Amino acid sequence: MVFYFTGTGNSRFIAERVAEILGEKATDISTYIKENKYGDFKEEGTYVFVAPCYVSAPARAMMDFIKNSSFPKGIKAYFLITAAVYMGSSPAYCKKMAKKKGFQYMGTENIVMPQNYLTYFKTKGIEENIGIVKSAIPEIDKFGNKIKEGQMLTDKKIKLLEIPFTELVCIIYYNLFMKTKQFCVSGDCISCGKCVRECPYGNISLKDGKPVWGKKCTHCMACINRCPKTAIEYGKMSIGKPRYPGPTEVLKMDK
Numbered sequence: 001m002v003f004y005f006t007g008t009g010n011s012r013f014i015a016e017r018v019a020e021i022l023g024e025k026a027t028d029i030s031t032y033i034k035e036n037k038y039g040d041f042k043e044e045g046t047y048v049f050v051a052p053c054y055v056s057a058p059a060r061a062m063m064d065f066i067k068n069s070s071f072p073k074g075i076k077a078y079f080l081i082t083a084a085v086y087m088g089s090s091p092a093y094c095k096k097m098a099k100k101k102g103f104q105y106m107g108t109e110n111i112v113m114p115q116n117y118l119t120y121f122k123t124k125g126i127e128e129n130i131g132i133v134k135s136a137i138p139e140i141d142k143f144g145n146k147i148k149e150g151q152m153l154t155d156k157k158i159k160l161l162e163i164p165f166t167e168l169v170c171i172i173y174y175n176l177f178m179k180t181k182q183f184c185v186s187g188d189c190i191s192c193g194k195c196v197r198e199c200p201y202g203n204i205s206l207k208d209g210k211p212v213w214g215k216k217c218t219h220c221m222a223c224i225n226r227c228p229k230t231a232i233e234y235g236k237m238s239i240g241k242p243r244y245p246g247p248t249e250v251l252k253m254d255k
């Protein structure tokens, strides 16, 4: 089984390619998140978890889903983490989670995909992002084929203070920086509702045709990046920065 969490589609792109290699369908965990429920999975065999790296760790949405869902003991668990630069301590988190759940840990790999965190980082233009997505494809296929053959992926050693240090940074970050107060919408909004549909947390509603943000946000950046009219800003931090509509969308723009 292949599960993914995504903001701007990079993890979906990876999960769907790997699922195709395995002859399966990928499952978006946002369905579970929106309904506030977890899974009770009975199928034995191989499980692949795909998620973005947030603050040097796998997105909490995925870790919470794994922690709270039930799986058969001893399943083979593979982790694919997509990051704009590097996945940091993610392998340590995945290995620890696998141990806690009684999974057979099969390793964690990093797949570099376009940067989507436009509020705090510099995002790239379409041409550069097309190049990044194209370079990722052989990597994704290589890992997908390894998984199909039942091979181990990289099994990185956990350093002594790796998780506590990252965890401290994550606690500060998730609590102080992942806020919605600064999201705002301009007059360019056409009330299409895409931001509402794209939010994996079901955190956006339309009021008088304009988006309103609730407090349940993980800063996945789907709303701000995927608005077809670039009508969403995050205070002054996002002004003038290129939006990243997602891998499938940028590949369609490739001439």
Ligand SMILES: Cc1cc2nc3c(=O)[nH]c(=O)nc-3n(C[C@H](O)[C@H](O)[C@H](O)COP(=O)(O)O)c2cc1C
Binding pocket: 005, 006, 007, 008, 009, 010, 011, 012, 051, 052, 053, 054, 055, 056, 057, 082, 083, 084, 085, 086, 087, 088, 113, 114, 115, 116, 117, 218, 219, 220, 221
């Ligand atoms: C809240 C947040 C934190 C991020 N932290 C990191 C990071 O620590 N290292 C990194 O290389 N990329 C980081 N990124 C970039 C994403 O991991 C990267 O763009 C990823 O491919 C997005 O995947 P998605 O489209 O499936 O959401 C971060 C992005 C967000 C939104």
Ligand code: SF4
Binding pocket: 185, 188, 189, 190, 191, 192, 193, 194, 195, 196, 209, 210, 211, 226, 227, 228, 229, 230, 231, 232
């Ligand atoms: S996606 Fe953009 S245009 Fe559509 S409702 Fe949301 S803010 Fe408005």
Ligand code: SF4
Binding pocket: 007, 180, 198, 199, 200, 201, 202, 203, 204, 213, 216, 217, 218, 219, 220, 221, 222, 223, 224
């Ligand atoms: S409100 Fe926007 S940034 Fe926050 S979780 Fe929803 S789509 Fe992602």
